[in-house]
Amino acid sequence: MRIGIITINSAYNYGCVLQAYALQEYLVKCGHKVDLLNYRPDVIDKVYTLYREKIKFKTPVLQNTYDKLRRMKQQHERRATYEKAEKFEKFIKKTLHTGMAFKSFDEIKENYDPRDYDLLITGSDQVWNSDITKGLKPAYFLDFDKVKTEPGFVRRISYAPSIGVDFLRDSEADFMKKYLENYDMISVREQSAAELLSGLTDKPIKVVSDPTFLLEREDYESLVERSGFTTPEAYNKKFKGPYILVHVIGKDRDVVRIAGALSRRLGLPVIQNRRDKTFDNELGSFASAGPEEFIGLVRGAKYVVTNSFHATVFALLYHRNFITVPHKKYPERMVNLLGSLGVEGHLKSKLGELVGIHEDEEFIAASKNEKDEMILEKIDSMSEDELFKPIDFDEVDARWAKLREDSQGYLKDALSKVKV
Template sequence: YIVGSDQVWNPTHIGGYNPAYYLEFAEASSKRISYAASLGTDYIAAKYRNEMEQALKAFTAISVRERSVQTGISELARKSVEVVLDPTLLLDRDDYDEIKVKSKYKGPYILLYSIEKNPELMDFANKISVALGMPILQRRPSNGLINQMEPFYTSDAGEFLGHIESASYVITNSFHGTVFSVLYGKPFVSMLHTDTGKRTEDLLKDLGLSSHILHDIKDFNNFDMFKLDNIEETKDNIMSLRERSMSFLKESLGI
């Protein structure tokens, strides 16, 4: 049995400690594997440490998505823990192109993809919109945006990919907004999510793209921050991490 990946061990998202996400239903003789399991944060909630410790000791192999929790999980489980890629990065852009739908929005535009209410993110998007003379596309209308397009609300996965591909620039505080900006080679800036930004920070560090993190809008001074200058180097970094991640899966499964 395999459990993974996006925030499956985040008690805020799964209603506390949920034994299903720790494979407690599995037979004692079966393999229990975690692939890129994520806590979403950079700490382990003290309230659930004892239950997690008992469950993790029964795992055959453990991997996590965030480097920031690798040591903590390893100490609880009393076994080595690998850091592997989020599953979305095990596929290439060509794979996603098979489901991608061409965006109905005509460019150029700035895609703002936010998963929390963040006035500073809005202010930054407005600043870039004015500087470039481009409108802003996002999921829902906002009184805080001065030049916004018709929102896309609940686009499916293929349509969402199309919006990213057609964007001239991407501004996001979403981990997966960052992932697909990288895969599609889009100029982007990530402002870290208040509670779960560590996962984005870890990923961009591993990919050599930490310069795309904007901690404070006062720190933005030129558009070079958006640029993906070394796309081939980024692809090489992804490939290296992908090979390591696949090796973990194969070794854990014995194939």
């Protein structure tokens, strides 16, 4: 069977490319030929553009000279960022089954005939989050209108797209209602998304797990090994001994405060994903790491502190104790993930919550400086097991296996209904 997937696959974001890889590889393991329709709209790719013109010159010679010199300066100053971009592009072009890149859905429709596929899938990630895509896009709803009424029209399903919000504007609801009609089967990643969409279609809506759940740990191990990654120390000779891996998306002060306090209390150094030094006890940065190296560095950590959904997923997959700070704007998927695996107690919004005094009347009434002193005093009295509460990973694995089986079942059901 030939399957086409459309998802966000070009962002230099670990979770983005690894969820695309996971869905692709699961279907390949099932014996199918899989293509990723390489949709790279500016709204996604421009976020990761390394060079932007700052000055425009009237003559091409001056413009080209200026651009060349400025690029050279940026490459020197932002070496890690450029190295990361090169590794991501290699992953996107070599590991993901992508072909020619398309900037618009019209370009895809001109170059792909959906009837070349037996099944089309809207993949996961936040493809239905209008804040991320700057407006809902027909591309992510597989709107191949030109062949919709012809015989043998290809079946279409969604697998675990995320909406990322708990309400829809009227215009978004109208858009969704129209384009959900394109699908033969619908699934989403969060229960809140299923509840939002249930009033917009008569079709049943299944809640399934993120694609990264579809694969086993061994599948990711083979990916890391194929990349040549061996140990954290091989990536950076300073990455010796136990460490806390800190992966922070955006400027989240709470992640930094929690990780810094834990590092100080436990005497463990930090490695982190920002280019600039952030922590007092820091071994270095993994700002240049590609997707495979990211997995290997999570695997090598003693603890993980993050506000990233997928860093949390891989910490759990590799049995690494962790603290996750919920995303300030889109917390639902983290809440759902940790609740489904029975480890919701590892979701901490603030340092005061980590040490368990955030609801004390005395703490609430205290000034900022007094609160900081109370937190430091409390954290110094806590043991390692009190800070990182032990996790029953046998229970986590059992729940994970059930979620994997359930999600694989949805895909197997969809595949069984395709007439080849």
